[in-house]
Every structure is written in structure tokens, then in C-alpha cells.
Amino acid sequence: MKIIVDAMGGDHAPQAIVQGALEAHKTHSVEILLVGRAAEVLRAVEACGERTLPAGVEIRDAAEVVEIMDNPATAFKVKKDSSLTVGMNLLKEGAGDAFVSAGSTGALLAGATLLVKRIHGIRRAAMGPVIPTAGGRMLLCDCGANAECTPEYLLQFAYLGSYYAQRVLRMERPRVALLNIGSEEAKGDTLRHEAYELLRSAGEAGRIHFIGNLEAGDAMMGGADVLVADGFTGNVMLKSLEGTAKFLLGELKKTMLSSTKNKMAAAMLKGDLANMKRLLDPSEIGGTAFLGISKPVIKAHGSSNARAISNAILRAKEYVESGLIADIERDIDLMKVERKQEKM
Amino acid sequence: MKIIVDAMGGDHAPQAIVQGALEAHKTHSVEILLVGRAAEVLRAVEACGERTLPAGVEIRDAAEVVEIMDNPATAFKVKKDSSLTVGMNLLKEGAGDAFVSAGSTGALLAGATLLVKRIHGIRRAAMGPVIPTAGGRMLLCDCGANAECTPEYLLQFAYLGSYYAQRVLRMERPRVALLNIGSEEAKGDTLRHEAYELLRSAGEAGRIHFIGNLEAGDAMMGGADVLVADGFTGNVMLKSLEGTAKFLLGELKKTMLSSTKNKMAAAMLKGDLANMKRLLDPSEIGGTAFLGISKPVIKAHGSSNARAISNAILRAKEYVESGLIADIERDIDLMKVERKQEKM
Known part of the structure; x- marks a missing residue:
């Protein structure tokens, strides 16, 4: 299993994110795909005492970072080369099984909804x-x-x-x-x-x-x-x-x-x-799931430390293993309300 | 100043209510009008160590009690001789300056709104x-x-x-x-x-x-x-x-x-x-004001002890002394929204 991690999102990025991801890689036996400014991410890996990337950890370069002042609704579109957008697209294409980010909740939600998309039939994530x-x-x-x-x-x-x-x-x-x-x-x-x-x-x-x-x-x-x-x-x-x-x-x-x-x-x-x-x-707890998205997206707290990120990655792993999304897709007809019933 | 007190409302009525009212009478220099089953109220007064009613404390008999199973919206009307309804009517008629009750919030609110009435122009209490x-x-x-x-x-x-x-x-x-x-x-x-x-x-x-x-x-x-x-x-x-x-x-x-x-x-x-x-x-704190009612009505917590009731009576006294209701009546036009502005 491979977890895509937004290395640039959160108050303590990239250092705390990278450290947490490396810990999760060791502790929870998952492969990691770090997305962000490659040079900075690599320096953060080195600051964790690793001379080179451990086997099972990769970096994907993304030059931009979604900032707090960006409009959450459009950031993923405006900053196409941001760690958030590149990470979401990697998830969508199947380059990994789940995406973990400590970046802006609003930007993440908009990106998940519009790039990865909701489960068919689910009205709102x-x-x-x-x-x-x-x-x-x-x-x-x-x-x-x-x-x-x-x-x-x-x-x-x-x-x-x-x-x-x-x-x-x-x-x-x-x-x-x-x-x-x-x-x-x-x-x-x-x-x-x-x-x-x-x-x-x-x-x-x-x-x-x-x-x-x-x-x-x-x-x-x-x-x-x-x-x-x-x-x-x-x-x-x-x-x-x-x-x-x-x-x-x-x-x-x-x-x-x-x-x-x-x-x-x-x-x-x-x-x-x-x-x-x-x-x-x-x-x-580490992370909160965006429920209703067609692939697992986990939002970690903006102030996440390495421990929080490692736990968020564990949550992502549990989510992937659970088969939850397939179960929702199978039962989706039970979750719909006929338009005539819907009064609001 | 005279505070009307619902002697029968609350989990520890009438004993805790009566004790709190007698304490407030001594400490906060207010007259008290206790409303409830006279014999029970008098026994509660005696249990506080008073042989007779102290000067400045009166009892008004009310045979019924609003209970938890009564419909809050209609209790004040159905039980016309309840301590709640009798107390509200006494307040309305000016027999006291404020009403304090630890009874059902819903019944009290309905009674206050429909018997004592809202300040003219106030849409909801x-x-x-x-x-x-x-x-x-x-x-x-x-x-x-x-x-x-x-x-x-x-x-x-x-x-x-x-x-x-x-x-x-x-x-x-x-x-x-x-x-x-x-x-x-x-x-x-x-x-x-x-x-x-x-x-x-x-x-x-x-x-x-x-x-x-x-x-x-x-x-x-x-x-x-x-x-x-x-x-x-x-x-x-x-x-x-x-x-x-x-x-x-x-x-x-x-x-x-x-x-x-x-x-x-x-x-x-x-x-x-x-x-x-x-x-x-x-x-x-003792009590919560029903804001927007044309006379001071204070709701004490259902589980009020004597100290809570005494404090609720102090809140009622402060409310009366504040001149709050007259100030709202004076400024009521500022608080209205023209119908064309009101979109909901």
C-alpha cells in the first residue's frame, strides 16, 4: 500500500510532515510518496538522519504551495503545480491508495470534491x-x-x-x-x-x-x-x-x-x-476522513507534529484496508431519497 | 421591591425554593411572595427554623403544580391554578416586580409569552x-x-x-x-x-x-x-x-x-x-433571564438548591433595578426590520 503525503501542508511543513511520514513508513509498513518542493523535502529527509531516501519512500516534485491567503474554493485550480493539486491528481490516477494533508481544510475539500470526485450518488462530502x-x-x-x-x-x-x-x-x-x-x-x-x-x-x-x-x-x-x-x-x-x-x-x-x-x-x-x-x-487521532469522496482523503490538523502525521497515515491505511468505499458504492441506492420525498 | 417566587417548581421544591427565598429576603432586602400549595409552603418555612412568616414574606395559595409530563406549550392554560400560572398572573397584575421559577423552561416560556406578553415590537422572547x-x-x-x-x-x-x-x-x-x-x-x-x-x-x-x-x-x-x-x-x-x-x-x-x-x-x-x-x-449565577418579555421573568435551573434560588432572586432584583425593559421599549423602533428588508 502506498500513501501519498502532502509534504508542504501544515504549520510545521515540510519538516514535521516528512518526519511523521518516515516514522509511519517504518512503524506501519506503508510505502510513502512525498509531494512537494523536492529540494526542501530532501533536506527534511536528511534532517531526520537519513542520508538517502529509504526504500519505499519516493518524492514527487511540486513547485507551488497552497497558502492560507489563497481562496480555498479555487486554490487547487489556480495553483496547478501545488503539492495539494499534484497529490490529488496522483490519487485520482491510482499512483497511491490514499492522500494525507495537513493543509487548508477548505482547499483540500474543494480539491477532493472536484478532482478526485464524490462517490457516485453521494450529494455532499x-x-x-x-x-x-x-x-x-x-x-x-x-x-x-x-x-x-x-x-x-x-x-x-x-x-x-x-x-x-x-x-x-x-x-x-x-x-x-x-x-x-x-x-x-x-x-x-x-x-x-x-x-x-x-x-x-x-x-x-x-x-x-x-x-x-x-x-x-x-x-x-x-x-x-x-x-x-x-x-x-x-x-x-x-x-x-x-x-x-x-x-x-x-x-x-x-x-x-x-x-x-x-x-x-x-x-x-x-x-x-x-x-x-x-x-x-x-x-x-491524527486525521479526519473526508467521507463520501471516491478515494480515501485524510485531513490532518494544521498544527500537526510528526506524531500526528504518522497517526494520520495509520488512519489512511486503516481506511484503505476497510473496503469502506466499495461498501458505500454497493449500497448507494439505499442512501438516496426520491425527489418527491425530498421536501427541502 | 417584591419578587414573586414559584415555590413548587424545580427538583427540590418546595424546600430548597423556600429556603433560598428566605435567604434572599434577608440578604438582598427584597420582599417575597411565595406561590404554591400553602400548607406545604408553610411547612417548608417552618423547616427553615421560622415559627411564623417573617415580615415581608407572603404566601399565595395555588393548588396545582406543573409537572414534567405536562405539555409545556399548554400547561399554563390547562393548569390555571398552578403556581406557575398564578405567579405569572400576579406579575402581570403588578402584585410583584419579577417572577422567579425553577420549573419547566418550556412551560415558563409559554406562560411568559402568552400571559405576561412580549415587549411590543419584540418578535420572539x-x-x-x-x-x-x-x-x-x-x-x-x-x-x-x-x-x-x-x-x-x-x-x-x-x-x-x-x-x-x-x-x-x-x-x-x-x-x-x-x-x-x-x-x-x-x-x-x-x-x-x-x-x-x-x-x-x-x-x-x-x-x-x-x-x-x-x-x-x-x-x-x-x-x-x-x-x-x-x-x-x-x-x-x-x-x-x-x-x-x-x-x-x-x-x-x-x-x-x-x-x-x-x-x-x-x-x-x-x-x-x-x-x-x-x-x-x-x-x-442562579438564573437566566427571558429577554424580550414585558416584565422580568427569571428561570432558575431545575436542580436549583437554596443558594441558586437566592442568587436567582438577586438576578431578578438587579433586572428590575436596571430599567432594562423601559430602555428596550424606548428604542424598539431601532430593533425592527422593514418587511421588505426581511428576506426569510
């Missing part, structure tokens, strides 16, 4: 990050790719999330819930009411394990394995939980440093607190 | 809880009263929140932001785009201090004083932050109890950790 909860972990889908959604999109997010949870996260019968402002059937707005009906039907037909509406707080306590949301609400939930965690860990740190006695106590707790914080560390 | 952030505190408005909103509602929530922050929370020039999935002007859905225009105009006219779009995470780090949201998204954000705090404090507790060494460290930190947890304790 969705982002499905795995987030930690009191119950273990949960896939939140969509969480930002689609600000405006129809009930059919939400039905498809439910399928995409459920299939991913089952095949990649290895959950046996993932509990799928609809993010809502109460658990009763009548809660929420028109979009939720119509999506609820579609999800209930899919659940009754035994295609997904739909458990109903769920509030965000109950989801954080472990109430579901897959939480279905429109991209706007999902993104607010994700940012809210990240912000709250940052705020609380900041308060905890202030408390720990506020007196000599507290500093001593903090020293006693150190290793265990670090374990707790690791729960929330995006490097541990 | 909103819930405006004050939430802790790394920057101090922030008003989140709306957070659940209105699942579907028009741009005009959001404009009105911004005014209601800004006026409340200034007059009740005593913030000099509250920073008002629109909850969105990015800070750029073009982010979000149609509702956000149209609301952004209305908020920008109000900001340019110097009526509110609009600072633009804000992500939920940046808001938690102190990026705004008033965060404007439709009720669906605001509720998801509120529940998400409550859930995340619960999850993290649970993990912290697990860590603290995981070994003898950690238990010793926890004992050393005890008082300071309690202070940190207090940051997140809803009892400290």
Missing part, C-alpha cells in the same frame, strides 16, 4: 472527526463541510458515519443519533423533523442502528457512536468542546501554579494528568 | 444565560427558546443581549458577536449572511458594538461579551460546553482517585479545585 467522550469515542458527521443541508444530506451523513464507525473504527453496531435540542421526536426545526423520519425509516429497515435524537451534552457523556449534524451545528459543537477543554485545562494549569503547595501536588499528578490531556490531543 | 469563559463571562442569546429564526430575530437578540450586558451585567461597551463557523464575513449559511448585514448596520450606527463573526471556541476563550445565535445552535453550544465540562471534571476526578499518591495530591489541591469547579456551577 462530509467531515467526520472522531472525538473523545466519557463513553470512549464518537464520530461527529458533518462538522463543517456543509453549512446548509437537506434532510437527504443528513441521511447520507448517517450512512457514511455508520459505515465508517463499523468498518474503520471496528464498532460492531454503531449507535447513530441525530444531534438535536432535546430527545423527543418533535424537537428541533423542520430540517431535524424531516431528517428524523428518514433516519427512522433507515433504522426500521435495519440498515443503520438509529437511536433517535440526542442533545450535545448527552453525546459528550457517551450517548452515541455516530452523531449526525448539519455542518454548521456540527462545527459549532466541535469548536465549543475544543474551546471548553482549552478553557478548563487553562484554569487547571493556573490552579496548579498558584502556590508552592499546588505545584507540589501538580508534580505528584504529572504523569496521570498528562494521560488525561492526551485524551483530548488531536495528534493521537 | 429569548433565553440569555450567562456562561463562564476564559475572559470572564458571556451572555449567549438565544440558547433554546427559538429553534427557527429569521435575521430580524437575531438582530433583536443582539439588542436584547447588549442592553442586558450593559444595564444588568454592568459591562460598559459589550462586544457583540455573531456565532458562526469562521470569522470571515462570508462564512456560514444564508441566515448568518443576512443577520450579519443587519448587525453591521446597527454597529455602524453606533447602537451596538458589533465585532463580527466568532467561532464557538474563540467565544469560550473570551472573544465576546454577547454571543448571538439562533436558538438551535445556541442550545447545542450550551449543552456541548456543559457536557464537555462534565466529562472533563469526571476524568479529573477519576485521575485524582486512581492511586494513593494522587489522592494525597488531590487533598492538597482541594480548596483551589473547588474554586475552579465553582466557575462552572450554575448555582453561582
